[in-house]
Each structure stands twice: as structure tokens, then as C-alpha cells.
Amino acid sequence: MKARRLDDGELCVLLDEREWRIFSALLAQYASGLDRPSPPSHSNKDPVIEESNTWLREMQAAHRQSLVKRAATWLEAGSTSSPEDTSQKMLRLSGHDVEWMLQLFNDLRISHWMLLGCPNEADLKSEKWTEAQLPSVWSMGLCGMFQSVLLQALNGSGKPGDPSGDEITP
């Protein structure tokens, strides 16, 4: 996978077939509405803040629904093109697209992290996971990889002529 920031600010992302399958599978997984435990709520004795927290929880739920819808719409639209003579998929992502994808991959990572019981960093790297838990461990890693590639491209590496590139193979 390679990502590069273009002069107009958009990101150009190139994925091979396998990367594209994983990328679209993660988006589809999110669009299908992954079940996850409820996030912890922050209670506060201050009625003003409690009212704010209630509103914030509602807004966060609404935002998650809009991300789910956006992922489904994006997948349906088949927002890719294939460069000639290659099996690669090319995405051109606007700044807005990059932001919602970063949010989506992060939410998906957190969802799987919660499904795994909110392990700490050391436990995440352990190899004590059951077979049933492995898909969540892999999904977390893959979402993190896609986030990292997008962030590196946003931060300037991966520009034309930059040999450091952002090539990461899942």
C-alpha cells in the first residue's frame, strides 16, 4: 500500500488486490454495524455537565450512525479506479474523506479492543488469544496500519520523489 499527498491536497492511495480486499472488508464490517459493548459513561454531579454529557452521548451515537452510512455509501459507489495494466486499485481521497476514514478505522479498532476486553498494550502483544479472538486482534492491527499510512501521507512523507514512501504490506 502506498499513499501520497497530491498538490491539490488530496491523497492518492494505491492498493494491491489483497490490500484492497482487506480495506473494503474492514469498511464493510463497519457498515454492517459491528456489535460492541457500551462505552463507559462519564457521570458528573454537576447538573450542567451531566446535561452536556447526555447530549454528547447522543451526538456521538448519531455521528457513529453517519459514519456507518458513509461507509456503506462509499462502498456502493465503488469509489476506485484501476490504473491501466495493473491489478492495483487507486483511491483519490479528499481531505474530508481522509478524516472520516481515520475516524472509522479508529472506531473499528476501539470496537475490537473492547470486544477483547480492553487489554493493555502489553497484553495486546501477547500470543494468548483464543482462536475466536484472533479476528479482532487482526482487525485492530489492520485498522492501525491503514490509519498509519494515511497519517504518514498527510504529514508529508510519501510526496512525489520521497523515496521513503509509505509502503506497508499487511
Place this chain on the structure above:
Amino acid sequence: MILSSDTPQVLPGPGPASDPCISLKPEDAYLVICWDDPVNLMDYVTHVFQKVFGWRRERAHRHMREVHEQGKSILMRESLEKAEHYVHQLQCYHLQATLEKDA
């Protein structure tokens, strides 16, 4: 009071109210706090701070380190409405953000 999540984001500009040094009346001041968690990527948190607050990378990175090393960072001191707006934006990126009354 609120921007819907589908509304293009219009963040408060870098005016005086966005300056944490500005004096809000204590009864009107709320703190925007981001809490550490073991799941968010450091680069991601830095990016979110840059995006939500319009900060330069160095400042965003400094607050990210504070979250990581001290468990939390106070990001803004604002009126209730603006503090809510910022917490909402941070929560859209799924960071653990809360608002508290400034003591």
C-alpha cells in the same frame, strides 16, 4: 447549540476566547480534558489535536505526550458552549474527552 455530525465543521477561530490564557469568569469557565487510553495511536492523537484546535504539530505533539505520560491533558479553557463543541469534535474521533468545570 450544536453542529450536527454531517454539518461541515466550522471551528471557532483562533480569537481571544480560544486562548487558554484569556480570563473567563470562573463561573463561566470549563476545561476540555483528554484522557489517556491504551488503544489510540500517538500519531492519530496528534493529528486530531491539530485538526480540532488548528494547532501546529509541535503543540499538538506536546499535549499528546502529556496525555500519554500524565494520563490526561487540559486542552482548552472555554465557555460551556465552546467546550462542548470541542469535546464533541474530539469524541467524533473517538478520543476519551470530557469537560469539567474549572475549579
